[in-house]
Amino acid sequence: MSKIKAAGYVRVSTPGQVDDESLTTQRASIKSYADKEGWELTQIYADEGISGGSMKERHALAQCLVDGQRGQFSVLIVHRLSRFGRNARELLENHDQLKAAGIQLCSIAEGIDFSTKYGEAMLGLLAVIAQLEKDILKEQMFENRVARAKRGVPTSGKLPFGRTYDRVNEKWVLDEDKANIIRRASEDYLSGTPIKEIAVRIGMTENNLRDILRDRCGDTWIVKFKGAEPITHIIPRILSDDTIE
8 A cells, every 4th residue: 555645835035045954844743753654755945045035935845735736745744734725714725625626734843734623623713813814914905005195195095086196205296287277267267168068179178177176176175984083185176265165
């Protein structure tokens, strides 16, 4: 009867650690575990001196997942779960790829075999943690957007017509060409030209032109975030308040 084919995966975080005990320990641990289980260790995939931050950088792990899906091994051994995924969400995604190919994942340091009842329970716990991490990240991104908006930086929605934001100099800038289009449109409207006719001439819908003339020609732009107080940006003016009124 042929032995079960197993593979290993190891990773160290920085180039300076490539030749240190960390990598050696991981390899030895995986070899010892495979021998104890009576498995044939076919290959140990190694990302040497690669951070855990990006799957694109971890070429060995990517190749490991592909080879597993091709049926080159039926068990993958890692020294520690943190070597296999940078967070719970990524670990679950990587595990799901292995599971879809019928591959068993074993983590030595944590003593987890995901094919056991204990492993299934841990998988459920990791799923909860992954969702929590996702929610926290989403909340942090939202808070960062609001914080930037409070500093005057546009972070949400379409910019008010005729204005742009100079991110190099961190200030709002008036687009004079577009501003002149609106100024001329306001003059024509106040002179009696139907707004529909003006809109056609300048290539806008009537409703869009009405919105611009009524709400987007002053010196403020209010941005609303769900669950947060509205934020007012001070922007270059196109029309006077009297003209807008």
